[in-house]
């Protein structure tokens with residue numbers, strides 16, 4: 001897209017293009033739909049800010065009555081390494097007691113963020129908790145016990161941006177997943 005050229009100059013390589021992303025999200029929507037009894041009312045929990053674009057597209061591929069809630073969590077700040085300190089900036093608005101919830105993440109890297117969120121939500125007695133992530137970077141996992149139910153793509157140990165993922169709040173609006181040029185952060 002011509003208007004995004006100013007962002008694209010910072011990208012070393014595209015690892016997942018727009019068409020591949022959209023095709024996989026359609027499949028994930030179908031898998032998720034088929035994994036619940038027909039008519040299940042599902043709460044999609046978007047982990048802000050990164051997961052907002054994935055959730056917007058995924059929700060439209062799920063053939064169940066869904067509602068949205070949002071939790072804002074941050075641990076990377078302006079760095080490419082997790083601070084290890086998972087900060088909850090905004091909690092859910094509604095109760096999840098006796099509800100079926102699907103946590104929607106853009107990426108699982110160390111696993112610290114997802115582990116923290118699952119631990120917290122389990123104490124609120126939902127009927128079920130499942131998880132989906134668009135990207136999984138297994139080489140960097142510190143929380144080995146974190147399991148994801150619906151995983152879009154496994155990616156190598158490189159800092160990626162685009163399609164919701166940022167570096168210092170930039171690049172979220174790229175329509176593909178790309179590797180950021182190392183010269184920009186090293």
Ligand SMILES: O=P(O)(O)OC[C@H]1O[C@H](OP(=O)(O)OP(=O)(O)O)[C@H](O)[C@@H]1O
Nearest residue numbers: 048049050074075076109110111112113
């Ligand atoms: O598995 P982890 O190592 O914990 O990393 C994954 C988390 O890190 C990113 O969030 P970030 O803290 O950058 O917030 P953001 O979504 O607002 O960019 C990403 O969106 C995930 O939530």
Ligand code: HPA
Nearest residue numbers: 109158159160161165166
């Ligand atoms: O590779 C990444 N890119 C952007 N944000 C991230 N948060 C964890 N890993 C990443």
Ligand SMILES: [Mg+2]
Nearest residue numbers: 050076077166
């Ligand atoms: Mg981030």
